[in-house]
Amino acid sequence: MSNKIKLGVVGYGNLGKGAVKAIKATEDLELVAVFTRRDPEALELDDPDAKAVHIDNAGNYQNDIDVMLLCGGSATDLPEQTPYFASMFNTVDSYDTHAKIPEFYQMVNEVATKHHTTAIISTGWDPGLFSLNRVMADAILPNGENYSFWGKGLSQGHSDAVRRVNGVKNGVQYTIPSEEAIEQVRSGANPELTKSGKHRRVCYVVAEKDADKAAIENEIKTMPNYFADYDTEVNFISEEELERDHSKAPHGGFVIRSGNTGEANKQIYEFSLTLDSNPEFTSSVLVAYARAAHRMSQENQFGAKTVYDVAPAYISPRSAEALRRDYL
Amino acid sequence: MSNKIKLGVVGYGNLGKGAVKAIKATEDLELVAVFTRRDPEALELDDPDAKAVHIDNAGNYQNDIDVMLLCGGSATDLPEQTPYFASMFNTVDSYDTHAKIPEFYQMVNEVATKHHTTAIISTGWDPGLFSLNRVMADAILPNGENYSFWGKGLSQGHSDAVRRVNGVKNGVQYTIPSEEAIEQVRSGANPELTKSGKHRRVCYVVAEKDADKAAIENEIKTMPNYFADYDTEVNFISEEELERDHSKAPHGGFVIRSGNTGEANKQIYEFSLTLDSNPEFTSSVLVAYARAAHRMSQENQFGAKTVYDVAPAYISPRSAEALRRDYL
Numbered sequence: 299m300s301n302k303i304k305l306g307v308v309g310y311g312n313l314g315k316g317a318v319k320a321i322k323a324t325e326d327l328e329l330v331a332v333f334t335r336r337d338p339e340a341l342e343l344d345d346p347d348a349k350a351v352h353i354d355n356a357g358n359y360q361n362d363i364d365v366m367l368l369c370g371g372s373a374t375d376l377p378e379q380t381p382y383f384a385s386m387f388n389t390v391d392s393y394d395t396h397a398k399i400p401e402f403y404q405m406v407n408e409v410a411t412k413h414h415t416t417a418i419i420s421t422g423w424d425p426g427l428f429s430l431n432r433v434m435a436d437a438i439l440p441n442g443e444n445y446s447f448w449g450k451g452l453s454q455g456h457s458d459a460v461r462r463v464n465g466v467k468n469g470v471q472y473t474i475p476s477e478e479a480i481e482q483v484r485s486g487a488n489p490e491l492t493k494s495g496k497h498r499r500v501c502y503v504v505a506e507k508d509a510d511k512a513a514i515e516n517e518i519k520t521m522p523n524y525f526a527d528y529d530t531e532v533n534f535i536s537e538e539e540l541e542r543d544h545s546k547a548p549h550g551g552f553v554i555r556s557g558n559t560g561e562a563n564k565q566i567y568e569f570s571l572t573l574d575s576n577p578e579f580t581s582s583v584l585v586a587y588a589r590a591a592h593r594m595s596q597e598n599q600f601g602a603k604t605v606y607d608v609a610p611a612y613i614s615p616r617s618a619e620a621l622r623r624d625y626l
Numbered sequence: 627m628s629n630k631i632k633l634g635v636v637g638y639g640n641l642g643k644g645a646v647k648a649i650k651a652t653e654d655l656e657l658v659a660v661f662t663r664r665d666p667e668a669l670e671l672d673d674p675d676a677k678a679v680h681i682d683n684a685g686n687y688q689n690d691i692d693v694m695l696l697c698g699g700s701a702t703d704l705p706e707q708t709p710y711f712a713s714m715f716n717t718v719d720s721y722d723t724h725a726k727i728p729e730f731y732q733m734v735n736e737v738a739t740k741h742h743t744t745a746i747i748s749t750g751w752d753p754g755l756f757s758l759n760r761v762m763a764d765a766i767l768p769n770g771e772n773y774s775f776w777g778k779g780l781s782q783g784h785s786d787a788v789r790r791v792n793g794v795k796n797g798v799q800y801t802i803p804s805e806e807a808i809e810q811v812r813s814g815a816n817p818e819l820t821k822s823g824k825h826r827r828v829c830y831v832v833a834e835k836d837a838d839k840a841a842i843e844n845e846i847k848t849m850p851n852y853f854a855d856y857d858t859e860v861n862f863i864s865e866e867e868l869e870r871d872h873s874k875a876p877h878g879g880f881v882i883r884s885g886n887t888g889e890a891n892k893q894i895y896e897f898s899l900t901l902d903s904n905p906e907f908t909s910s911v912l913v914a915y916a917r918a919a920h921r922m923s924q925e926n927q928f929g930a931k932t933v934y935d936v937a938p939a940y941i942s943p944r945s946a947e948a949l950r951r952d953y954l
């Protein structure tokens with residue numbers, strides 16, 4: 299029997315696929331099974347060693363799995379799946395509906411406390427690493443201001459909105475942080491910025507044959523909520539170009555805090571990610587936090603936890619001695 | 627009686643002065659006294675409310691102080707002061723002799739474990755926040771490489787070396803990361819870089835009257851260990867220019883991890899600091915970690931700790947609810 303920490307993956311979408319790959323890249327973790335609501339036979343797992351199991355049979359794996367990585371969607375999957383799985387397993391999820399996190403936390407905390415499991419919620423990069431840096435920067439530099447910028451990144455919601463426009467065959471939308479706004483923040487000027495002042499939107503659109511491109515561009519640029527308040531650029535490209543240049547899911551962004559200490563010394567704290575693949579990075583974070591869920595549950599630290607509750611040593615595969623010797 | 631966490635500051639050098647200012651910038655912490663080996667009467671404290679006490683009387687304050695911030699030098703002060711104070715108080719220090727951290731940890735851990743105190747060692751930015759990011763990035767992206775760059779920053783040791791050169795009246799040295807090396811790393815190329823390949827050195831020198839400037843420049847540029855292996859620039863300036871343009875202690879740098887996930891997706895993780903004042907920022911980190919030392923000791927988490935052992939929530943003045951609601 300191996301000493302590895304045994305993991306299950308729930309849901310085989312973008313994050314689930316990323317999680318299977320991320321587990322393979324480690325030496326201390328192993329995948330027991332992928333659980334899905336679909337027919338497990340029909341699921342084409344990239345990894346020949348991986349096994350797919352119907353989600354209804356997950357309960358049989360309580361003795362075989364240390365931590366379940368919950369890779370379902372935040373809108374409707376996780377509000378059901380996290381409490382359900384936290385009643386039987388330690389869990390890690392990436393619940394990202396920021397406004398509903400307090401109630402999600404409370405619901406999961408009740409279940410996990412009652413069933414003596416450790417449920418780390420809302421990990422990933424935002425929420426997750428960005429949240430961590432917002433709090434650390436605020437704690438260290440009380441006289442200052444936090445700024446979060448997102449992008450360059452593919453936005454699923456805005457791409458969907460573009461594709462719903464009349465005459466659009468296909469398309470994607472990138473959110474791009476304004477270089478000017480970033481420079482202002484980095485200079486320590488502490489500007490007041492609105493969300494639309496911080497970001498531009500760039501669309502790549504494949505038009506239907508004979509569609510009115512001017513009308514499409516106008517409809518996109520004036521779309522309320524999505525584009526009207528932003529500096530928006532619309533580019534028309536061919537289906538081949540879309541396939542060739544825009545089929546990845548890059549993302550990233552910055553958290554910057556600009557603060558003052560003493561009389562007027564400017565101190566700039568900055569954290570940034572530049573990701574070729576948003577879901578592969580997010581699931582790599584989930585996989586690292588699985589170590590923490592396992593270790594904290596072994597120390598009887600039960601209940602719902604967030605990145606704020608996890609000492610960094612818990613997510614590392616290395617020993618405390620090695621960390622002090624080689625990384626401090 | 628106030629609910630604030632009560633702090634003492636040991637040593638009134640650059641970090642000690644920064645700590646006094648940083649405590650004043652918080653709402654939940656208060657300064658009880660500054661302890662010094664010098665005549666406390668002769669110490670000119672910037673803050674009219676602050677009190678200076680001789681270090682020999684520190685033992686009398688065990689009931690009045692929750693955490694001692696140890697602001698002595700790493701070379702000779704902290705190896706004595708940290709174990710001495712950890713036998714009576716919770717402590718935070720910024721011990722930065724990287725190679726000796728394991729033995730320093732062990733020595734402090736024994737004392738703190740025996741006396742039921744919490745001693746957070748080697749905080750600040752490097753060691754400290756940089757160390758934290760090296761470990762988190764490594765845990766999340768196992769297939770990758772860490773790079774640390776320092777600067778632009780004033781280096782005390784190299785400035786001293788410049789000032790020892792014959793014919794030099796005064797001078798400073800800045801370490802500057804190579805833009806080219808940073809670009810290579812950010813591109814995800816994972817280059818092999820030596821320390822001298824990553825940094826340049828720029829000196830501002832005030833020469834003695836009638837000194838041979840060519841000889842000074844040559845002696846600096848060929849100085850073994852300090853400059854010979856580096857791309858070094860020497861600029862001669864006046865005493866007034868030195869005073870006007872080079873009397874602050876800026877510093878900073880980057881930790882970058884470039885890693886791959888899945889087949890070949892590049893993921894760049896980057897943390898950076900741009901500091902007008904190195905000691906004021908460092909002491910702001912110490913002050914934030916004082917909250918953690920106090921809280922962890924209240925939870926009986928005794929012994930020596932590093933940034934790896936401290937859950938981020940412990941350093942924040944905010945409640946767990948507020949962090950989840952406003953920062954996650």
Ligand SMILES: NC(=O)c1ccc[n+]([C@@H]2O[C@H](COP(=O)([O-])OP(=O)(O)OC[C@H]3O[C@@H](n4cnc5c(N)ncnc54)[C@H](OP(=O)(O)O)[C@@H]3O)[C@@H](O)[C@H]2O)c1
Nearest residue numbers: 309310311312313334335369370371372392422423424425
């Ligand atoms: N915190 C962060 O930084 C961060 C970053 C990115 C994403 N997220 C969160 O992660 C969540 C999941 O993202 P995702 O991109 O993995 O979502 P997704 O691909 O839509 O997958 C969600 C679920 O849908 C099901 N599914 C996937 N492909 C399917 C298909 N072809 N047919 C039918 N069902 C399918 C899967 O469940 P079954 O296998 O059970 O069918 C899967 O678990 C998002 O909702 C977001 O909230 C967080």
Ligand SMILES: NC(=O)c1ccc[n+]([C@@H]2O[C@H](COP(=O)([O-])OP(=O)(O)OC[C@H]3O[C@@H](n4cnc5c(N)ncnc54)[C@H](OP(=O)(O)O)[C@@H]3O)[C@@H](O)[C@H]2O)c1
Nearest residue numbers: 637638639640641662663697698699700720750751752753
């Ligand atoms: N981890 C990090 O990121 C980081 C960053 C920066 C520095 N550091 C560490 O912090 C340590 C302290 O740095 P620092 O710049 O504060 O050192 P410093 O100014 O030289 O002060 C060190 C000690 O020297 C004494 N002192 C200061 N000024 C004096 C004076 N005019 N005359 C006589 N004694 C004086 C003080 O003790 P008394 O009051 O008892 O005399 C003080 O505690 C460094 O050794 C370094 O290791 C760490």
